[in-house]
Amino acid sequence: MRTSVAIIGAGPAGLLLSHLLHQQGIDSVVLERRDRAYCEQRQRAGMIEHGVVELLRNAGVSDRMDREGLPHDGIELRFDGRSHRLDFRELTGRGVMIYAQTEIVKDLIGRRLADAGQVLFEAQATAIEDIETDHPRVRFTHEGTEDVLECDVVAACDGFHGIGRATLPSAVARTFEKSYPFGWLGILANVAPSCEELIYAHHTNGFALHSMRSDEVSRLYLQVPADTDPADWSEKQIWDELATRFELHNSDWTLQRGPITDKAVTPMRSFVTEPMRHGQLFLAGDAAHIVPPTGAKGLNLALRDVSLLAEALTARYGSGDTTLLDEYSDTALRRVWRAEHFSYWMTSLLHAHPESDEFDRRLQLSHLNHIADRPAAATHLAENYTGLPRV
Missing domain, CATH: 3.50.50.60 (FAD/NAD(P)-binding domain)
Structure with a gap:
C-alpha cells in the first residue's frame, strides 16, 4: 500500500x-x-x-x-462548605463545550x-x-x-x-x-445532572467532580487511593461520599441519585x-x-x-x-x-494529599479564597481552563 x-x-x-x-x-x-x-x-x-x-x-x-x-460559561468551586462561581465569559470572553x-x-x-x-x-x-x-x-x-x-x-x-x-x-x-498516589473513581449514571455547570469540590475526604454527558446522564468522580478496586465501592457508598464532598452549608442543594451504568478508576x-x-x-x-x-x-x-x-x-x-x-x-x-x-x-490545589498536614490544607484554602475573591486570580484559572489561543 x-x-x-x-x-x-x-x-x-x-x-x-x-x-x-x-x-x-x-x-x-x-x-x-x-x-x-x-x-x-x-x-x-x-x-x-x-x-x-x-x-x-x-x-x-x-x-x-x-x-x-x-x-x-463557567464552573463552580466548592470548598469549606461554600460555593463560588467562576464566570468564564465575563473573565475571558470565552466558554467551553x-x-x-x-x-x-x-x-x-x-x-x-x-x-x-x-x-x-x-x-x-x-x-x-x-x-x-x-x-x-x-x-x-x-x-x-x-x-x-x-x-x-x-x-x-x-x-x-x-x-x-x-x-x-x-x-x-x-x-x-510524575505519578500521584491517588486516582479518580469515575461513574456514569442515568440521572439528570444536579447542576448547570461543572462542580469542582475540595474536601478533607478528597476531591470530587460533578460533570455531565447530557441532560439525562451525569458523570461524577471521587478521589480515591491509586490502588482502589472499583468493585469495593457499592452504589450507596459512592453516592453517600459524593453527597458528603459536595455538601454546602446553609443550602438546600441536593445531589440527585440514579442507577450507575459504569465505574472505573483513572490513574493520575x-x-x-x-x-x-x-x-x-x-x-x-x-x-x-x-x-x-x-x-x-x-x-x-x-x-x-x-x-x-x-x-x-x-x-x-x-x-x-x-x-x-x-x-x-x-x-x-x-x-x-x-x-x-x-x-x-x-491537581495540587484541589486534592487531599496523603502526605499533607493541616498546614498544607490551610494553604489550599487560602489559595481557593484568593481565586474566589480576586478577579486577577480567577482570570488566570479561566484563561487556562478555556484554552489559551497561543502559547
Missing part, C-alpha cells in the same frame, strides 16, 4: 488529522488496532476548549456537537467513511521503519495477513502504549513524568516525551504526553497537536515549505508544558 501520510490510531487525534488532510487534498491511511465498535464506545473526556470547538466548526464536523453539546470524546469519534468516523477515507479497523501496526529516510513505512497485520504501508510521513496518534513512542531512538528520546499522572518529531515520525496526543484529568486538557491537547501538524503538512505538500514541520515539536511542546503546569496546579 502507498499513501502520503500514515496515521496510526483512530482516536479523535488520528481521525481529525486524516479529515483535515483530506480537506487539503492530502491522502492518508488510518490504522486502528481495535474494531469500530470499541472506538465508538470507550469512555473518555468530555470538556472541549473554546479554541477546539472553533477548530471542529471550521473543519465542518460540529453539526451534532452544536445540536447536542452543552455550552458552559461539554461533548463526550466518544461522540467526537463517532462524528469523525462517520465523516471519514462518508468521504471515502481509508480507515482500517483491526489493523495492528507492528513496526515503523526507515523514519530517518524520505521513505518510511509501517508494517501491519489486517484480516489475518501482513502488509506494508509505504508513505512520506508517519503520524503516531496511538496513545501511551502504542508503537509510535516506542519507535523513537533511545538516544534521542527524553521522558519526564503527568508524562511528556521529547521530542515529538524524529525524522519523518511525528507524535501527537497521548503518544507524546499525558496530563492529570483535573485540568481537562488531554483531549484538547491531542486535537491542538494535529491541528498544528495538519497546517505543517499542508505547507509541505502545497509549497514545499518544511519550516512548520521542522518547528512542530518545539511549537507543540510549548502548549504541552503550559497544560502540564495548569493540570499539576489544579
Whole structure:
C-alpha cells in the first residue's frame, strides 16, 4: 500500500488529522488496532476548549456537537462548605463545550467513511521503519495477513502504549513524568445532572467532580487511593461520599441519585516525551504526553497537536515549505508544558494529599479564597481552563 501520510490510531487525534488532510487534498491511511465498535464506545473526556470547538466548526464536523453539546460559561468551586462561581465569559470572553470524546469519534468516523477515507479497523501496526529516510513505512497485520504501508510521513496518534513512542531512538528520546498516589473513581449514571455547570469540590475526604454527558446522564468522580478496586465501592457508598464532598452549608442543594451504568478508576499522572518529531515520525496526543484529568486538557491537547501538524503538512505538500514541520515539536511542546503546569496546579490545589498536614490544607484554602475573591486570580484559572489561543 502507498499513501502520503500514515496515521496510526483512530482516536479523535488520528481521525481529525486524516479529515483535515483530506480537506487539503492530502491522502492518508488510518490504522486502528481495535474494531469500530470499541472506538465508538470507550469512555473518555468530555470538556472541549473554546479554541477546539472553533477548530471542529471550521473543519465542518460540529453539526451534532452544536445540536447536542452543552455550552458552559463557567464552573463552580466548592470548598469549606461554600460555593463560588467562576464566570468564564465575563473573565475571558470565552466558554467551553461539554461533548463526550466518544461522540467526537463517532462524528469523525462517520465523516471519514462518508468521504471515502481509508480507515482500517483491526489493523495492528507492528513496526515503523526507515523514519530517518524520505521513505518510511509501517508494517501491519489486517484480516489475518501482513502488509506494508509505504508513505512520506508517519503520524503516531496511538496513545501511551502504542508503537509510535516506542519507535523513537533511545538516544534521542527524553521522558519526564510524575505519578500521584491517588486516582479518580469515575461513574456514569442515568440521572439528570444536579447542576448547570461543572462542580469542582475540595474536601478533607478528597476531591470530587460533578460533570455531565447530557441532560439525562451525569458523570461524577471521587478521589480515591491509586490502588482502589472499583468493585469495593457499592452504589450507596459512592453516592453517600459524593453527597458528603459536595455538601454546602446553609443550602438546600441536593445531589440527585440514579442507577450507575459504569465505574472505573483513572490513574493520575503527568508524562511528556521529547521530542515529538524524529525524522519523518511525528507524535501527537497521548503518544507524546499525558496530563492529570483535573485540568481537562488531554483531549484538547491531542486535537491542538494535529491541528498544528495538519497546517505543517499542508505547507509541505502545497509549497514545499518544511519550516512548520521542522518547528512542530518545539511549537507543540510549548502548549504541552503550559497544560502540564495548569493540570499539576489544579491537581495540587484541589486534592487531599496523603502526605499533607493541616498546614498544607490551610494553604489550599487560602489559595481557593484568593481565586474566589480576586478577579486577577480567577482570570488566570479561566484563561487556562478555556484554552489559551497561543502559547
